[in-house]
Amino acid sequence: YTQAKSLVFSQYGEPEKVLKLHTHSISPSLPPSSVLLRTLAAPINPADVNTIQGTYGVKPTFSPLIGTSEPSVIPGNEGVFEVVNPGSSSSTLSKGDWVIPAKTGFGTWRTHAVAPSPSSLIKLDRAGLTPLQAATVSVNPSSAYRMLRDYAADPPLREGDWFIQNGANSGVGRSAIQLARLWGYRSINVIRARSTAAATEALRAELAALGATRVVTEDELQSRAFRADLAAWTRDAGAPRLGLNCVGGASARALAKALAPGGTLVTYGGMSRQPVALPTGLLIFKDLRLRGFWLSRWADAQPDDKARTVAEILDLVRAGKLTDVPVVEVPWEWDTEEGVLREAVQGTLEGFRQGKGVFVF
Numbered sequence: 104y105t106q107a108k109s110l111v112f113s114q115y116g117e118p119e120k121v122l123k124l125h126t127h128s129i130s131p132s133l134p135p136s137s138v139l140l141r142t143l144a145a146p147i148n149p150a151d152v153n154t155i156q157g158t159y160g161v162k163p164t165f166s167p168l169i170g171t172s173e174p175s176v177i178p179g180n181e182g183v184f185e186v187v188n189p190g191s192s193s194s195t196l197s198k199g200d201w202v203i204p205a206k207t208g209f210g211t212w213r214t215h216a217v218a219p220s221p222s223s224l225i226k227l228d229r230a231g232l233t234p235l236q237a238a239t240v241s242v243n244p245s246s247a248y249r250m251l252r253d254y255a256a257d258p259p260l261r262e263g264d265w266f267i268q269n270g271a272n273s274g275v276g277r278s279a280i281q282l283a284r285l286w287g288y289r290s291i292n293v294i295r296a297r298s299t300a301a302a303t304e305a306l307r308a309e310l311a312a313l314g315a316t317r318v319v320t321e322d323e324l325q326s327r328a329f330r331a332d333l334a335a336w337t338r339d340a341g342a343p344r345l346g347l348n349c350v351g352g353a354s355a356r357a358l359a360k361a362l363a364p365g366g367t368l369v370t371y372g373g374m375s376r377q378p379v380a381l382p383t384g385l386l387i388f389k390d391l392r393l394r395g396f397w398l399s400r401w402a403d404a405q406p407d408d409k410a411r412t413v414a415e416i417l418d419l420v421r422a423g424k425l426t427d428v429p430v431v432e433v434p435w436e437w438d439t440e441e442g443v444l445r446e447a448v449q450g451t452l453e454g455f456r457q458g459k460g461v462f463v464f
């Protein structure tokens with residue numbers, strides 16, 4: 104028997120209240136198609152916290168599968184695992200391979216997992232990768248990649264074109280900055296000012312080093328002077344035709360105002376919890392297009408495209424062209440206490456953080 108531990112919740116609520124650490128054993132007599140996995144690293148993403156709070160757009164399925172006293176959910180959508188037992192001899196996997204879940208909702212916050220079949224997993228070429236890199240590739244960089252490539256219409260973004268994004272310091276935002284640099288797009292990046300001017304300048308410099316063309320604070324974006332700055336910066340190539348909205352509220356409104364006529368505002372996050380409300384004129388006179396992006400919809404509908412996108416991104420990581428997002432490692436040893444794991448999850452939505460929390464096993 105393999106001894107395993109999982110974080111679980113059986114009712115919605117704040118993570119510090121509802122998350123529990125559940126110990127169970129995995130039988131050695133598994134169905135032949137299934138694959139036994141050991142977790143190497145699993146990030147804590149904002150969507151995971153929303154799922155636990157019960158505020159996320161899709162609801163998970165509560166199940167008694169791992170023997171909890173009440174039906175429960177194992178949170179976590181992203182992570183990298185090592186194959187411990189590939190299952191039947193015809194398995195496409197071998198012991199020691201690194202895999203990520205093919206679909207969302209896998210439940211990655213656990214020491215071990217049993218995947219129903221090799222086809223529920225994507226095998227990675229692990230050469231030259233750290234577990235942290237492999238664990239954080241499928242959500243943030245993939246989202247940035249798809250939004251930059253698929254959402255600016257008539258025509259798609261070309262070299263020299265501008266786009267604008269808020270939440271530029273997020274995992275998605277940092278990926279977008281770096282991909283844009285590789286593809287020759289120019290970016291206007293909106294950040295929240297830090298508590299001191301020096302800290303704000305340091306963040307500005309950090310994003311510029313990643314490839315950000317311009318970095319502005321929310322206050323600068325929403326100031327009167329911004330219109331003139333934008334016009335000056337984009338005089339040759341034209342105003343941004345794509346806006347990536349991570350935040351909502353006043354910030355989203357300011358992004359929309361910065362877009363060229365016929366431009367597209369893609370909303371993928373709602374960190375401010377404020378609705379996207381726009382002046383009517385932006386729709387009538389500028390004919391802006393409002394779209395939503397949801398990675399799961401794309402990835403679950405096109406698993407082969409997901410595997411291709413992930414492989415391409417990992418090549419960029421190996422080549423040093425895409426650097427890691429700042430992370431705060433949360434070591435998860437056998438004896439790590441429930442409270443330590445719970446607190447790491449609870450802090451996720453607080454903002455102004457040193458980096459994304461990642462469980463490391």
Ligand code: NDP
Nearest residue numbers: 149272273274275295371372373374375396397398454455
């Ligand atoms: P990170 O944990 O890396 O970063 C969170 C970001 O949110 C930080 O940059 C933080 O800014 C910002 N933030 C936090 N609170 C606020 C606030 N009140 N107002 C404005 N900004 C705030 O996040 P991810 O990159 O993983 O995710 C970012 C967003 O994108 C989330 O909403 C997530 O759910 C969403 N997302 C959506 C996907 C989809 O498919 N639709 C896929 C991936 C992510 P600061 O640096 O100033 O603290």
